[in-house]
Amino acid sequence: MFGFILKRVAQAIPVILIVITATFFMVRAAPGGPFDEERAVPPEVTKQLNARYNLDAPVWQQYSDYLLNLLRGDFGPSFKFPSRSVDEMIAAGFPITFELSMYAIIFALLIGVVAGVIASLRANTLQDYVPMSAAMVGICLPSFVLGPLLLLSFGIWLDWLPVSGWGYTPGDKILPSITLGSSYAAYIARITRGSMLEVLSQDYIRTARAKGLSTFRIVTVHALRGGITPVISFLGPAMAGLLAGSFVVETIFQIPGLGRFYVQAAFNRDYTMILGCTIFFAVLIIIFNLLSDIVLVWLNPRLRQDSVKRG
Amino acid sequence: MNIENIEQGTSLTRDAFRRLYKNKMAMLGLVILIFLIVVALLTPWIAPYTYQGQNLAMGATPPSAQHWLGTDVLGRDQLTRVMYGSRISLMVGFIATAVALLIGVLWGAIAGFVGGRVDTVMMRIVDVLYALPFTIFIILLTVIFGSSMLLLFLAIGAVEWLTMARIVRGQVLTIKRQEFIEAAVSMGFSPWQIIRRHLIPNVLGPVIVYTTLTIPSVILLESFLSFLGLGIQPPQSSWGSLISNGVDTMEEYPWLLLFPGITLSVTLFSLNFLGDGLRDALDPRTSQD
Numbered sequence: 001m002f003g004f005i006l007k008r009v010a011q012a013i014p015v016i017l018i019v020i021t022a023t024f025f026m027v028r029a030a031p032g033g034p035f036d037e038e039r040a041v042p043p044e045v046t047k048q049l050n051a052r053y054n055l056d057a058p059v060w061q062q063y064s065d066y067l068l069n070l071l072r073g074d075f076g077p078s079f080k081f082p083s084r085s086v087d088e089m090i091a092a093g094f095p096i097t098f099e100l101s102m103y104a105i106i107f108a109l110l111i112g113v114v115a116g117v118i119a120s121l122r123a124n125t126l127q128d129y130v131p132m133s134a135a136m137v138g139i140c141l142p143s144f145v146l147g148p149l150l151l152l153s154f155g156i157w158l159d160w161l162p163v164s165g166w167g168y169t170p171g172d173k174i175l176p177s178i179t180l181g182s183s184y185a186a187y188i189a190r191i192t193r194g195s196m197l198e199v200l201s202q203d204y205i206r207t208a209r210a211k212g213l214s215t216f217r218i219v220t221v222h223a224l225r226g227g228i229t230p231v232i233s234f235l236g237p238a239m240a241g242l243l244a245g246s247f248v249v250e251t252i253f254q255i256p257g258l259g260r261f262y263v264q265a266a267f268n269r270d271y272t273m274i275l276g277c278t279i280f281f282a283v284l285i286i287i288f289n290l291l292s293d294i295v296l297v298w299l300n301p302r303l304r305q306d307s308v309k310r311g
Numbered sequence: 312m313n314i315e316n317i318e319q320g321t322s323l324t325r326d327a328f329r330r331l332y333k334n335k336m337a338m339l340g341l342v343i344l345i346f347l348i349v350v351a352l353l354t355p356w357i358a359p360y361t362y363q364g365q366n367l368a369m370g371a372t373p374p375s376a377q378h379w380l381g382t383d384v385l386g387r388d389q390l391t392r393v394m395y396g397s398r399i400s401l402m403v404g405f406i407a408t409a410v411a412l413l414i415g416v417l418w419g420a421i422a423g424f425v426g427g428r429v430d431t432v433m434m435r436i437v438d439v440l441y442a443l444p445f446t447i448f449i450i451l452l453t454v455i456f457g458s459s460m461l462l463l464f465l466a467i468g469a470v471e472w473l474t475m476a477r478i479v480r481g482q483v484l485t486i487k488r489q490e491f492i493e494a495a496v497s498m499g500f501s502p503w504q505i506i507r508r509h510l511i512p513n514v515l516g517p518v519i520v521y522t523t524l525t526i527p528s529v530i531l532l533e534s535f536l537s538f539l540g541l542g543i544q545p546p547q548s549s550w551g552s553l554i555s556n557g558v559d560t561m562e563e564y565p566w567l568l569l570f571p572g573i574t575l576s577v578t579l580f581s582l583n584f585l586g587d588g589l590r591d592a593l594d595p596r597t598s599q600d
Contacts, residue, residue: 012438136583139579139583140576140577140579140580141572142531142534142535142575144535145576148558194520194590248538302488
């Protein structure tokens with residue numbers, strides 16, 4: 001198991017390097033310089049700017065400088081806001097986005113797994129239809145419809161909860177977390193139900209039932225171990241979706257997180273910010289996929305054989 | 312299953328259709344979907360107003376007999392705009408899913424079946440692509456090539472096949488390890504025969520289930536991009552951009568948010584119920600009737 005983890009971590013490093021390289025050159029390939037404004041800028045100013053952003057060096061030099069700076073955790077200055085560095089903006093925005101994503105995923109896992117298990121145990125009864133219909137609503141109401149609706153009803157009409165901000169007034173974290181998490185709760189409920197139905201029809205569950213175990217014990221000890229694996233493999237990619245979802249949720253609820261900065265950077269054509277954030281998000285997603293793979297192997301020993309053989 | 316059917320002998324496909332036909336929600340989903348597709352196809356001929364037609368005197372009116380879904384701030388008919396939006400959203404949904412399905416299934420099946428070094432390399436590539444957040448991917452492409460519909464098909468398709476590939480690979484790996492495959496191998500069947508007889512039928516269920524999750528998520532992704540202003544560009548509009556416009560004025564004119572939102576949600580509902588029905592029909596093991 002330890003060897004497997006070490007091997008996967010070693011595999012992740014070249015992936016991260018490829019991603020950095022690809023992103024760097026894709027951004028460099030975008031036509032038009034970053035300082036092409038409507039108003040012509042004197043050549044001396046352009047020269048100054050190019051020197052500041054290391055754009056006068058040959059591309060390969062720029063690339064290796066960028067890599068070396070990354071190793072030191074330096075993402076360089078922002079194009080749009082020269083007084084701020086990209087790492088400052090990431091340091092300011094990311095903790096908020098991360099907190100929001102964690103609340104959302106915890107909400108999603110709690111609601112999703114419980115609803116999915118109940119539905120699979122009582123398949124095709126009211127206890128199946130009600131949570132699964134709710135899951136449908138969760139999937140079919142996108143965050144950019146659900147968010148405004150929640151905001152309109154709980155924030156404005158009922159006036160129960162704050163409509164914007166993050167950590168300024170008590171309760172202002174509730175609506176964004178629910179908005180971001182609800183579709184994941186729905187997906188997790190569906191996936192859990194599907195895989196639990198599969199697991200519950202297996203012989204070893206029948207054996208467990210025949211032994212006279214309680215349903216609770218069968219579910220938690222026997223069935224969930226296998227039934228939860230598709231949920232775990234869903235969590236890796238879900239992280240990418242959560243980050244993307246934070247773009248919308250942070251925009252709707254005016255939360256000063258990294259997602260909102262990223263969307264603004266895209267509109268501002270703030271290339272260094274886009275580059276830095278993309279690399280940051282990418283490394284994060286690789287780490288989460290890695291974790292979800294490790295947990296998957298830990299849960300399913302049959303996969304372990306393969307990983308040992310391959311190693 | 313009753314005695315009659317056993318006596319007549321029904322094929323698995325016919326049996327599946329029979330089960331699907333009995334599923335009321337799935338059939339309702341199918342009917343709504345067909346209706347939406349027909350309306351979307353006929354929109355240029357049956358739309359009550361023209362797409363660009365403005366009537367500033369009728370600026371932002373609630374639903375009425377003349378304008379069933381009301382009008383926006385420029386006095387443009389909301390029903391007409393939602394109908395034209397459906398064309399774009401549905402088209403993106405179906406075409407991008409087809410792209411994703413094709414790439415994902417082939418990729419995952421090959422990786423899982425061949426295994427070993429090929430599998431490692433193929434799944435590394437999936438990891439690398441996963442790690443590229445799709446927004447920058449699409450933004451970069453739109454910056455380089457200019458925003459176009461074809462670009463959206465390809466970009467969304469290129470994003471959405473990854474999960475499909477992982478799922479198919481996982482399924483193939485699990486099935487590959489089971490005894491009946493070993494038995495088939497030991498009996499000397501060729502890999503292609505094993506793929507056709509054992510692998511495809513067993514992978515089909517999950518593929519259909521995840522396709523039904525993919526079509527709505529593709530439609531969602533396009534709407535999401537359009538909502539942020541990065542997808543469909545004006546003067547064209549999809550459900551996403553209509554919703555985005557609606558959110559701006561939702562306190563004063565809630566119907567401008569509500570109707571595109573409802574249309575989008577109903578479409579997703581129909582697709583999901585149809586998909587569920589298909590799953591129950593195609594994979595009798597997990598259905599309880």
